[in-house]
Ligand code: VGL
């Protein structure tokens with residue numbers, strides 16, 4: 001049964017498009033029908049590599065934790081049944097992910113309208129995302145593409161000129177009379193609610209809320225509208241800021257069997273970041289496409305990236321996306337995140 005075909009002899013490259021038993025046999029050096037830890041490590045070396053075939057470094061504790069997740073009976077071996085789970089739920093997704101591009105709030109008001117981010121502290125230009133996002137749409141074969149719209153009613157809680165429509169809570173460090181744009185106040189209500197104040201922007205069915213004219217809109221795209229409740233802001237394209245109502249993004253992604261979510265758009269440190277973190281929370285392998293994002297504040301942008309990386313998401317440049325979508329560039333962080341998700345869902 002055991003082919004004894006060492007992976008070195010095939011120049012370190014195992015073709016994961018073969019079947020499960022071929023994979024098990026290829027890494028089962030001692031031919032006992034199961035994988036011990038050193039054998040599993042060889043498998044992960046072949047699995048996690050870039051499109052040139054170079055293996056990514058994987059920390060020892062991460063390798064060990066991953067092995068332990070698949071060695072369900074903790075006998076130090078991944079037997080054939082355990083390997084079957086590992087193959088179908090983990091390796092297959094890593095080798096053949098289902099990928100969606102989420103294009104967040106690429107709307108007139110953020111690029112050249114009332115909340116033009118060129119006027120914010122980072123002094124970035126939202127128009128700079130158009131070229132790289134259009135390139136992605138033209139060159140990468142995503143399984144789904146979503147466009148989100150910040151889509152506010154006239155009386156929205158985030159508009160500074162609406163501040164007198166609601167009561168500011170006594171605990172608010174900034175009082176209604178002194179509040180300026182970009183300040184954060186606490187509004188009164190059933191539960192006091194922190195709210196950053198923005199210029200009036202992205203009002204439903206106005207020019208400001210239209211997608212920027214040069215952004216390519218692919219056919220079969222899904223559109224997600226958020227921030228429609230006058231009382232609750234919604235930075236993430238998954239949930240409002242109080243996590244009371246979801247936009248149906250998660251169910252639409254899951255219906256399409258999406259495993260990997262690429263997030264880009266405006267503003268990096270506000271709606272893009274919130275969307276990426278919710279994507280991670282919802283169990284998607286999450287990738288921020290750095291050069292396809294522009295934001296409000298430089299240190300908030302750095303914090304956003306750090307936060308994604310700390311949660312086993314990755315930050316990449318748009319030129320790396322095509323190979324990742326094709327399953328040729330396979331990141332260990334995303335693999336580890338998937339293993340952790342599998343562990344969570346099998347113990348809950
Ligand atoms: C956004 C501020 C207010 C965004 C939306 O799309 O990032 N920023 N509303």
Ligand code: ZN
Pocket residue numbers: 150152158198201202227
């Ligand atoms: Zn908004």
